[in-house]
Amino acid sequence: MLSINISLTPENFKSFSHIDNPIVVVVDILRATSVISTAFHYGIKEIIPVSTLENAKTFLNKENHIVAAERNAQPLKDFDYGNSPFQYMNNNIKGKTLVLTTTNGTKAINLASNYDIITASFINVKSITEYLITSNRNIIILCSGWKGVFNLEDSIFSGLLCENILSSGKYASNCDSILASTYLYQLSKDDIFTFLSNSAHRIRLKHLNMEKDTEFCLNPSIESDIIPQLVGNKLISVY
Amino acid sequence: MLSINISLTPENFKSFSHIDNPIVVVVDILRATSVISTAFHYGIKEIIPVSTLENAKTFLNKENHIVAAERNAQPLKDFDYGNSPFQYMNNNIKGKTLVLTTTNGTKAINLASNYDIITASFINVKSITEYLITSNRNIIILCSGWKGVFNLEDSIFSGLLCENILSSGKYASNCDSILASTYLYQLSKDDIFTFLSNSAHRIRLKHLNMEKDTEFCLNPSIESDIIPQLVGNKLISVY
Numbered sequence: 001m002l003s004i005n006i007s008l009t010p011e012n013f014k015s016f017s018h019i020d021n022p023i024v025v026v027v028d029i030l031r032a033t034s035v036i037s038t039a040f041h042y043g044i045k046e047i048i049p050v051s052t053l054e055n056a057k058t059f060l061n062k063e064n065h066i067v068a069a070e071r072n073a074q075p076l077k078d079f080d081y082g083n084s085p086f087q088y089m090n091n092n093i094k095g096k097t098l099v100l101t102t103t104n105g106t107k108a109i110n111l112a113s114n115y116d117i118i119t120a121s122f123i124n125v126k127s128i129t130e131y132l133i134t135s136n137r138n139i140i141i142l143c144s145g146w147k148g149v150f151n152l153e154d155s156i157f158s159g160l161l162c163e164n165i166l167s168s169g170k171y172a173s174n175c176d177s178i179l180a181s182t183y184l185y186q187l188s189k190d191d192i193f194t195f196l197s198n199s200a201h202r203i204r205l206k207h208l209n210m211e212k213d214t215e216f217c218l219n220p221s222i223e224s225d226i227i228p229q230l231v232g233n234k235l236i237s238v239y
Numbered sequence: 240m241l242s243i244n245i246s247l248t249p250e251n252f253k254s255f256s257h258i259d260n261p262i263v264v265v266v267d268i269l270r271a272t273s274v275i276s277t278a279f280h281y282g283i284k285e286i287i288p289v290s291t292l293e294n295a296k297t298f299l300n301k302e303n304h305i306v307a308a309e310r311n312a313q314p315l316k317d318f319d320y321g322n323s324p325f326q327y328m329n330n331n332i333k334g335k336t337l338v339l340t341t342t343n344g345t346k347a348i349n350l351a352s353n354y355d356i357i358t359a360s361f362i363n364v365k366s367i368t369e370y371l372i373t374s375n376r377n378i379i380i381l382c383s384g385w386k387g388v389f390n391l392e393d394s395i396f397s398g399l400l401c402e403n404i405l406s407s408g409k410y411a412s413n414c415d416s417i418l419a420s421t422y423l424y425q426l427s428k429d430d431i432f433t434f435l436s437n438s439a440h441r442i443r444l445k446h447l448n449m450e451k452d453t454e455f456c457l458n459p460s461i462e463s464d465i466i467p468q469l470v471g472n473k474l475i476s477v478y
Contacts, residue, residue: 011248012248012389150251187426199418201415
């Protein structure tokens with residue numbers, strides 16, 4: 001039986017180091033992995049996730065590169081784009097390289113960069129589910145959290161993904177993170193946007209007038225078959 | 240408004256370092272903090288939590304000392320006691336010093352030893368609630384987890400404790416850990432023992448024929464007013 005596990009924050013990830021040859025699924029619903037799915041859906045060629053602003057700045061003004069940065073939920077001046085998925089819904093991104101640095105999501109990707117990594121969001125959850133079930137690999141879902149602490153949106157999404165994968169009958173879990181996440185998904189699934197009304201990050205984005213982003217990331221108007229996969233230091237799209 | 244927070248595992252604790260002058264409430268329901276409450280209730284004088292077996296061994300054969308050790312849910316040979324609360328229900332412990340090392344709980348206590356620490360369990364949850372509400376201090380509830388990962392029993396207990404404290408109207412929370420823990424407590428409160436049937440640690444203790452311990456820790460037959468508080472390197476009981 002294969003194993004499936006959820007690391008509820010990057011800080012817990014090292015405790016899963018005993019798992020044999022896993023695929024790591026990075027989740028940052030609000031908003032990095034939703035942005036990654038959206039950007040690939042609208043034609044970006046590849047995405048370089050970087051952890052620091054300094055590293056991101058070295059790509060500014062490079063031909064065919066878009067450099068996007070977010071800290072504390074806000075876009076930063078001097079950079080081309082921020083972390084709103086709507087910015088990526090345009091023809092200008094087609095065929096280009098996106099360099100992306102965010103508060104939590106890109107750090108989680110780089111934390112796990114020694115592993116085989118894919119990224120997931122509500123936009124590509126169906127294809128991610130199929131990809132994982134047919135992979136016949138152990139799975140660690142790595143929630144990005146918020147500055148080292150648990151968040152609801154990543155765990156609720158992980159609950160959905162685990163339910164889907166466990167229903168295949170190929171995976172076993174003895175991980176309390178999965179029990180908690182599937183309970184939270186069941187409680188919230190009829191209306192995740194409303195369920196998260198009091199959650200820390202929804203309130204943060206609300207104060208910044210980013211309700212539209214939250215609504216889109218939790219209940220996206222697009223569905224994508226793309227599997228963003230880390231190859232070397234770049235995410236590329238695999239169908 | 241005072242702040243209340245839950246660190247769902249020791250690995251997340253450093254992310255709460257910005258909180259001003261908090262009381263840290265260490266929780267390890269199965270079983271360290273339940274054992275600590277029980278031992279004080281039955282008359283132990285003081286408890287020295289130590290992180291390593293080597294350190295615990297230096298107290299063996301010391302007059303008026305009981306040395307207890309647990310690793311991977313099991314008692315260890317060479318030590319006087321293990322981590323079952325029933326072992327402490329005897330007159331032999333009265334007035335003595337307990338030296339205790341466990342897989343998770345005593346490590347969490349030592350991790351936070353620069354802070355003001357108390358320990359909590361279902362046995363003393365009422366007095367802990369009153370103590371915290373009247374403290375007028377910020378609060379961090381530190382769940383011990385299991386070897387660096389989330390567990391259900393500590394978060395469910397934390398959900399109960401938070402509900403109690405938030406009902407005072409003196410505390411505000413913007414922490415998703417609290418939302419998740421109170422949801423899990425609400426789902427489970429009618430019968431936490433059954434709710435946890437598939438949880439990792441209940442299964443672990445079941446395999447070791449420790450169901451009675453689990454039942455007692457989740458639904459204790461004793462209620463205690465004791466507030467175990469760390470003073471120097473020792474827990475003492477404060478009423």
